[in-house]
Amino acid sequence: MSRNDFAGILAEVVEAREGGAGVVVATVIAAPPDGAVSVGAKLLLRRDGSTVGSLSGGPLEAAVVADAGEAFRRHAVETLFYASDGARLTRRGAEAESGAYQVMLEPHEPPATLLIVGGGHIGKALATIGDLCGFSVAVIDDRPEYANKERFPEADRVVCGDFAEALREFPIDDNTYVVTVTRGHKHDEVSLREVVRRGGAAYVGMIGSKRRVGAVLQHLLEDGLDPDAVGRVHTPIGLDIGAETPEEIAVAIMAEVIQVRRGGSGRPMQEVKKARRGVPPAERVEMEEEG
Amino acid sequence: MDEVFESMQRALSDGQAVVLATVAGTRGSTPRRAGARMLLRADGSFCGTIGGGCGEAEVRLEAQDVHRDGRARLVQVDLTNEIDGDDKICGGVMDVFVERIAPPDVRQ
Known part of the structure; x- marks a missing residue:
């Protein structure tokens, strides 16, 4: 990815945070050593589905684009795990598999x-x-x-x-x-x-x-x-x-x-712990308790 | 706009590269959640926080390497080992993504 792709993404991020329509930036934060997509690759997604930058255009990119809508809805940074064919993995599954990607989805939007x-x-x-x-x-x-x-x-x-x-x-x-x-x-x-x-x-x-x-x-x-x-x-x-x-x-x-x-339950934290095991991995990462 | 993005924009428009550290995910108890950001300049100055304490100091050291070699990396900050005189009292693990952001290449 060129420096100017980064500059374009950053400019849109700044604009979105100041009062634009809101964008999601997907960043590959961990990748297999021989992977088609390398650590640091970024893709910006707009609400209308158009994109800037690239995660090499393969199955990983398609999967990430499909999952980005969720990030718009949740208004929170989250990390998702993928196999190289774009299949979603749990964190545990990704740790077991050597060829897994880790992708951080960051919504950028004006304050609510x-x-x-x-x-x-x-x-x-x-x-x-x-x-x-x-x-x-x-x-x-x-x-x-x-x-x-x-x-x-x-x-x-x-x-x-x-x-x-x-x-x-x-x-x-x-x-x-x-x-x-x-x-x-x-x-x-x-x-x-x-x-x-x-x-x-x-x-x-x-x-x-x-x-x-x-x-x-x-x-x-x-x-x-x-x-x-x-x-x-x-x-x-x-x-x-x-x-x-x-x-x-x-x-x-x-x-x-x-x-x-x-997207919380509104229930006391002491009652929530067990329920977490039942939620999908993408949501579980976000729901981990805070210190 | 928040401090981190404002300083990033200022540094880049001055032609200076910065390192951005973003909490990508947490497990267990951590001082800040995913999405917390810290910006680190080449001179060692910084703004924003990913929770302070030893975890942040670890990331600041890592950021200096990233400034030098430009290689983005995921740093796992383990706050589970409480050592005497240490302030890692939270007991969780943070995944922090550390990346160098260079000013746009104006020649292009």
Whole structure:
């Protein structure tokens, strides 16, 4: 691979991280000594399936291209193992076989957006936690005293305006996590209607008690919104950790957002260990516990 | 944009090669997960972190070799052997891919 292939890949990576569509870079990080593809070879994959660079165009490359879609979905770096004919191996299988390749898949994309609809106590705590977790934080509220940079110094974007109008304008894609925590159910409903109508968000969650959120969802269905999209709304919002204060509720919400983003089970780690043995090797590498 | 890619771009546009260390995978308990990155310049300076401590120091040494010979390699950092006075308290293994990235060849 030429230096200029690398330069082209790097330029696209930088662009993708700054706000582009997102790309996946596959790098051969281990290869058999006599292999057709050598360590360091890189292939960049765009969302439309086009590529830059090469892993020599053989069966390995075809297999990697086919598996890269998964990396777009998981938003996490992972390493996959292949035999020279492109067959997927487990880590153990690769260690046993001398001719195995190890390929690192790295998604490069702009930071995910946490779109907080409602700038009250929970919104404030969410902005802090979301920023801490590496999200680009955006806040929408219709009250100038809540929707301002002084109240939300950690937010990249603060929009003051009518909820429905602001949400119509705001860019929402599969890297956007929308949390509706306004001061009242009317505002939550108006906001949720707009977000569900637009579709495309990675996550939509709405705060509220079971009874009240049930009524809101019923209204959306009566309005003729897609029942599948309505069914995907996370509400009541958050994981069950017994949260009481606004800050604790923000933690419970953020935990659910991360769970959706990373594909976790939401169960206590002490119960998860056994289940891991049942998951495919590609996912297992990523699920190894953290120190 | 994050520090690592920003410095990489700056170094490359100044015509300087850099070494990039990326955590490709982990087993057991490790300070950072796959995707953590550290950038190492030829003068020994660096930015970003793959978890600090002895594991990172090991990778920094390896990076100097990669700067010299340009050969990309996978370095296995074993944090399982706790030695007295050592800070490898995590107990896992990290696979770190270390590669040299040269500035584009402008003559072409």
